[in-house]
Amino acid sequence: MGKYLVLQTDFGLGDGAVSAMYGVARTVSDQIEISDLTHEIPPYDIWVASYRLYQTVQYWPKGTVFVSVVDPGVGSTRRSIACKTNSGHYIITPDNGTLTHIQHYDGIAEIREIDEVKSRLPHSEESHTFHGRDIYAYNGARLASQEITFEALGQVTALESIETLPIEEAxxxxxxxxxxxxxxxxxxxxxxxxxxxxxxxxxxxxxxxxxxxxxxxxxxxxxxxxxxxxxxxxxxxxxxxxxxxxxxxxxxxxxxxxxxxxxxxxxxxxxxxxxxxxxxxxxxxxxx
The missing domain is CATH 2.40.30.90 (Bacterial fluorinating enzyme like)
Known part of the structure; x- marks a missing residue:
């Protein structure tokens, strides 16, 4: 597994949110290479987030970890999941349809559900609105740095149980x-x-x-x-x-x-x- 971490959000760069994600990842390990896919996804637009992953993931080395945070349901009952694609890449994201295009066009080998209580940035337990920093960037960095294995991120969950958006074939x-x-x-x-x-x-x-x-x-x-x-x-x-x-x-x-x-x-x-x-x-x- 390469030590690459790629971030995607709808946060923009007008405040410190993305920098905080970088900081958490660097705190986990200063040996990983962090890059940005984009932070200009239109707010709450899960469809575009899903497409940008499909557009980009295939061009990175196998083992690269992607963190995608377009999360209008943050703090709700929606799940946090980690995905291993058929191409050998990893994606950590909310279970809200972000994996739609990857699943449809590239295929998913396995999904694991992340325990949002246990697998999170230490001392962030009372924060429920910034899972991009506290859960996704944190676990993405742990996986990219090989501090934790994909299998240790959580229990296997059925592929057919994840949320998907409708796609019409050409x-x-x-x-x-x-x-x-x-x-x-x-x-x-x-x-x-x-x-x-x-x-x-x-x-x-x-x-x-x-x-x-x-x-x-x-x-x-x-x-x-x-x-x-x-x-x-x-x-x-x-x-x-x-x-x-x-x-x-x-x-x-x-x-x-x-x-x-x-x-x-x-x-x-x-x-x-x-x-x-x-x-x-x-x-x-x-x-x-």
Whole structure:
């Protein structure tokens, strides 16, 4: 197991919460390497937290410990759990759906329930609103530093007992592709869908083709246009929309040097559906 600890929260960096988590981890061991996945998850957005783990975990060495704290139910009866993935990574998180994408796409080998009374930062027993520091960062550091084994974190719990969020599979039928808009490329406003490149290939779509793209919110059409399936943003003019392959080899929709999400008021999650199909190319002839 590598001595890596990666933190994800919706805390932001405007106060000392994240620094306190770092401090607890360093107190446990000064031999671990602590990194940030992100602390800018939208407040309480478990779906996005789940997706960011799926986006990131696979690129870290086996044995890396992830702590993900987006926890609107802190202090309630929701459980604290530790997960070992099929890929050999570890995640410590509230049992509130944060493991949805990891379970669906990568697979989980084992889940253990953490005893929130016994396995916590010493002298924090009267605090019930900062489990990110007192339980998750503390146990994440213990696991990453090998002070404790995964098996010692708690009793095995049934995989089917953990909370999950609904996921709809992308489909290709009669060369029509449908899927969901899972998340944004936040800084640039591009839409990341759950449609894999293989679906476009199965529909006979290649780069340079023109696609009819339709977006629905709760089954109501909110956007439709013809977009080029481009190799890169540079293949279209500034301000033009395009379809492209994102870093997870899924299909994205963007505007070159602008925010597709902001321009067209598009959100993310299972309420947002997208449909694509190959369109005929339009050729504009010059006047002679």
């Amino acid at each position: 489909k290709v039928e009669n060369k029509r592709l449908t899927g969901s808009i899972d998340v944004l490329d936040v800084r640039f406003g591009s839409l990341w869908t759950n449609i894999p490149l293989t679906h476009l290939q199965a529909a006979g779509i290649t780069q340079g083709d023109l696609l009819q793209v339709t977006i629905y919110h709760q089954k109501k059409k909110v956007y439709q246009n013809l977009l080029q399936f481009a190799r890169s943003f540079a293949d279209v003019n500034i301000g033009e929309p395009l379809v492209y392959v994102n870093s997870l080899v899924n299909i994205g929709v963007a505007v070159n040097q602008d925010s597709f999400s902001d321009l067209y008021h598009i959100g993310t999650g299972i309420d947002w559906q997208i449909e694509m199909r190959k369109a005929k190319k339009i050729i504009f002839e010059e006047d002679v």
